[in-house]
Each structure stands twice: as C-alpha cells, then as structure tokens.
Amino acid sequence: MLRPTDLLSIGDIATRTGLAVSAIRYYEEQGLVLPERNRGNQRRFLRSDIRRISFIRIAQQLGLTIADIKDLLATLPNGRTPTKKDWARFSSIFHERLDAKIESLTLLKENLDGCIGCGCLSLSHCAIYNPQDTVAETGHGPRNILPTMETTQKDA
Amino acid sequence: MLRPTDLLSIGDIATRTGLAVSAIRYYEEQGLVLPERNRGNQRRFLRSDIRRISFIRIAQQLGLTIADIKDLLATLPNGRTPTKKDWARFSSIFHERLDAKIESLTLLKENLDGCIGCGCLSLSHCAIYNPQDTVAETGHGPRNILPTMETTQKDA
DNA sequence: CTAATTCCTCAAGCTAACTTGAGGTCAAGC
DNA sequence: GCTTGACCTCAAGTTAGCTTGAGGAATTAG
Numbered sequence: 001m002l003r004p005t006d007l008l009s010i011g012d013i014a015t016r017t018g019l020a021v022s023a024i025r026y027y028e029e030q031g032l033v034l035p036e037r038n039r040g041n042q043r044r045f046l047r048s049d050i051r052r053i054s055f056i057r058i059a060q061q062l063g064l065t066i067a068d069i070k071d072l073l074a075t076l077p078n079g080r081t082p083t084k085k086d087w088a089r090f091s092s093i094f095h096e097r098l099d100a101k102i103e104s105l106t107l108l109k110e111n112l113d114g115c116i117g118c119g120c121l122s123l124s125h126c127a128i129y130n131p132q133d134t135v136a137e138t139g140h141g142p143r144n145i146l147p148t149m150e151t152t153q154k155d156a
Numbered sequence: 157m158l159r160p161t162d163l164l165s166i167g168d169i170a171t172r173t174g175l176a177v178s179a180i181r182y183y184e185e186q187g188l189v190l191p192e193r194n195r196g197n198q199r200r201f202l203r204s205d206i207r208r209i210s211f212i213r214i215a216q217q218l219g220l221t222i223a224d225i226k227d228l229l230a231t232l233p234n235g236r237t238p239t240k241k242d243w244a245r246f247s248s249i250f251h252e253r254l255d256a257k258i259e260s261l262t263l264l265k266e267n268l269d270g271c272i273g274c275g276c277l278s279l280s281h282c283a284i285y286n287p288q289d290t291v292a293e294t295g296h297g298p299r300n301i302l303p304t305m306e307t308t309q310k311d312a
Numbered sequence: 313c314t315a316a317t318t319c320c321t322c323a324a325g326c327t328a329a330c331t332t333g334a335g336g337t338c339a340a341g342c
Numbered sequence: 343g344c345t346t347g348a349c350c351t352c353a354a355g356t357t358a359g360c361t362t363g364a365g366g367a368a369t370t371a372g
Contacts, residue, residue, distance in 0.1 A: 011348060021349085022331055030329090040338050042349055062264070066329070091268055098265045102258055108218070109254045112247055165369095167318065177319085178361055186359090196368045198319055222359070 007044040010035075017053045024053070030066050032056055032073065048080075055082050055090075062094045063101070163200035166191075173209045180209070186222050188212055188229065204236075211238050211246075218250045219257070 014021045027033050028043070033052060035043040052073075059069045072093075076086055170177045183189050184199070189208060191199040208229075215225045228249075232242055 009348080020331075023329080025350095026330055038338095040349085041351095042338070060329095062268075094268055095265065098261055098268065102261050102265070105254055105258050105261070109251065109258070112218075112250055112254065165318080176361075179359080181320095182360055194368090196319085197321095198368070216359095 006047060007036075007038075008047065008049070010043045010045070013045050013049060013053065016050045017057070019053065019057070027053065027056065027066075031070055032066065052082070055087075059090075059094070062097060064097075162203060163192075163194075164203065164205070166199045166201070169201050169205060169209065172206045173213070175209065175213075183209065183212065183222075187226055188222065208238070211243075215246075215250070218253060220253075 008016075010021050010024055013019075013024055017024075024033070025043075028035060033045070033049055033056075035045045035049065038044050055073075056069055059072065060066075064072070072090060073082075076082060082090065164172075166177050166180055169175075169180055173180075180189070181199075184191060189201070189205055189212075191201045191205065194200050211229075212225055215228065216222075220228070228246060229238075232238060238246065
C-alpha cells in the first residue's frame with residue numbers, strides 16, 4: 001500500500017475511477033493520460049490523474065469522442081489535469097453541445113407531432129424524413145445518417 | 157422500365173429511398189424487408205416497401221436499433237408495411253423516447269450548470285459523475301456507460 | 313445477338329471504444 | 343525465497359450498421 005512519492009498503480013486508478021484496467025491502458029494508448037513508469041516498467045499515476053480520468057468520463061457522457069477529448073486536454077498548458085478555471089471553460093463548451101442536442105431533439109419531436117395526423121411517410125414533404133439537422137444517435141462507425149449520405153446508390 | 161405487376165428492382169428502391177443498394181440488402185438480411193424474387197433470383201419489391209424503408213430510416217433517426225425496428229414491424233399484422241393507424245401508434249412510442257431523452261439531457265445540463273461553480277470533479281458528490289440515468293451517446297459495441305458498469309477492474 | 317448494366321452471393325473490411333487472451337515479468341506477503 | 347496476485351505487451355475479438363470486393367449470372371439497350 002505504501003507507494004513512494006504517493007504514486008498510484010493502474011489497479012488503484014481502476015478502483016478509484018470504477019473503470020477497467022484495460023480501459024485505462026487504452027486511454028494511455030490514445031494519449032489521454034500519460035503515466036510514468038517505475039523501474040519495473042509498471043505504470044505509476046499521479047493522484048490528479050483520477051480527476052483527469054473522471055473528466056474524460058464526464059466528457060464522454062456528454063457525447064465527446066476520445067479524439068475530441070484529446071484535443072480538449074491538449075489545450076491545457078503543460079498537459080496538466082483540468083483545474084477549476086479550465087473546468088469552467090470546458091463547461092460552457094459542453095453546455096452548448098447539450099443545448100444543441102436538446103434543441104434538435106425538440107425539433108424532431110415537434111415534427112413527429114405534426115406527422116401523427118398525416119401518417120404520410122411520403123418522403124417528399126415529411127419534415128422528419130427530410131430533416132435539416134440530424135442528431136438522434138450520432139452513432140459510431142460507418143453509419144451514415146441521412147443528410148450526410150452521398151448518393152452511392154449504384155452497384156458494383 | 158416496364159416491370160410486370162409493378163414490382164421494383166433493388167436499384168429502383170435505392171434510388172427512391174436514397175439508400176445504398178448494399179444497405180437495402182442488409183435490411184433484408186436482418187428481416188426488415190421481405191422482397192420476393194423473380195425467376196432469375198433478383199429481388200422484386202412492392203411499391204409499399206418504399207414506405208416501409210422510409211419508416212425504418214425514420215425510426216433509426218429516432219434512435220432505434222435495427223433489432224428494435226424489427227420488433228416494432230413484427231407487431232404489424234401479416235408483416236405488412238405500416239398504415240396510418242400503425243403510424244399513429246408508433247408515433248406515441250417515439251414520442252416517449254424523445255421525451256425521455258430530452259429530459260435526461262436537460263437534467264445533465266442542469267447538473268453541469270451546478271457544477272460550473274464548484275469545479276470539484278471529486279466523484280463523491282458530483283451529480284454529473286454519478287448520474288442516476290444516463291443517456292448521452294448510448295453507443296454501440298462493448299462501451300460500458302458508467303452506471304451499467306460492473307466492477308470488472310481486476311486484471312488477468 | 314451481344315455488350316453494357318444491373319444484379320446475385322458470400323467473405324472480409326470499416327469505425328469506436330474497448331475487452332479478452334496468451335505468454336511472460338514484477339512486487340508484496342509470509 | 344518463493345508463491346501469488348498484479349502488471350506488462352502485443353494481437354485479436356466484440357458490437358452495430360453497413361460498405362467493398364471478388365467471381366459470376368441475369369437483364370436490357372441497341
């Protein structure tokens with residue numbers, strides 16, 4: 001338990017953050033955390049990395065990708081863990097994202113309401129089928145959402 | 157162009173729906189559409205399948221998975237394409253989903269607002285870090301979202 | 313009739329965010 | 343000092359929703 005200079009092992013971090021060890025290794029691989037190594041090549045984290053990782057999880061919940069988060073963290077001087085001030089700055093970014101999401105979901109809902117009566121599904125003038133800005137589940141992977149879709153409708 | 161009994165080829169459907177041919181084949185594979193075959197083994201769709209596929213796309217936009225949609229379509233008598241009445245029924249389901257999503261995003265936003273001042277990130281009492289109900293990006297794949305996460309934090 | 317399209321069926325690839333496993337090393341308790 | 347548990351590094355697998363490609367057959371235009 002007594003670790004020199006108050007450094008934490010990956011297991012400690014896992015316990016503290018509730019993440020799997022493999023996930024933390026993955027974060028390191030992606031450059032989100034930068035633990036040092038002891039002479040046996042084992043990762044040694046700072047206490048502040050717990051906060052850093054918590055920040056990562058929160059950002060993920062808000063819909064940011066690993067890459068997004070990496071960029072955000074990169075804006076911090078010296079690659080340090082976010083402070084109160086940083087946090088305030090990030091918060092407003094998050095806030096905007098949430099607002100945008102809520103707004104487009106609301107829009108979608110309104111369109112849906114308008115559609116209940118018509119039951120048209122006739123593509124040409126259905127507001128839901130031809131949305132201006134899409135949100136919903138901006139899923140991962142090559143999952144084209146309608147508006148982005150290019151007309152790749154020809155076969156081999 | 158003149159097709160017997162007014163049946164459509166997969167290419168026609170692709171053009172009409174704006175989807176890729178491969179996507180439509182995939183939908184068939186997943187049991188979302190059930191085209192017949194001509195004697196040359198080529199798919200022949202009904203005109204109503206355009207509506208059916210439009211429905212699928214709309215449901216996807218609202219965040220339903222292929223499996224969800226399959227289940228929904230399965231509730232239709234005779235596996236037919238949704239009618240006005242069906243559409244009204246589905247609409248209310250969609251409506252609920254949207255409401256739930258909007259609500260939890262709003263909650264998240266409120267928590268975030270409350271957090272801007274504190275800048276704690278101290279896990280123990282941060283409302284965002286310990287959310288009751290998570291939404292955000294309920295991503296695909298083995299991406300555990302915080303509350304669901306089991307304590308698999310031990311290594312090999 | 314023939315060339316150009318379009319279509320067919322697999323099988324494999326892609327993306328994000330991880331997990332799982334094999335094979336081996338390190339550290340802590342007794 | 344030695345066993346046991348924690349850790350290490352790859353490589354490969356997982357999920358959803360498709361796309362891409364190879365190799366071949368059917369349709370359609372001229």
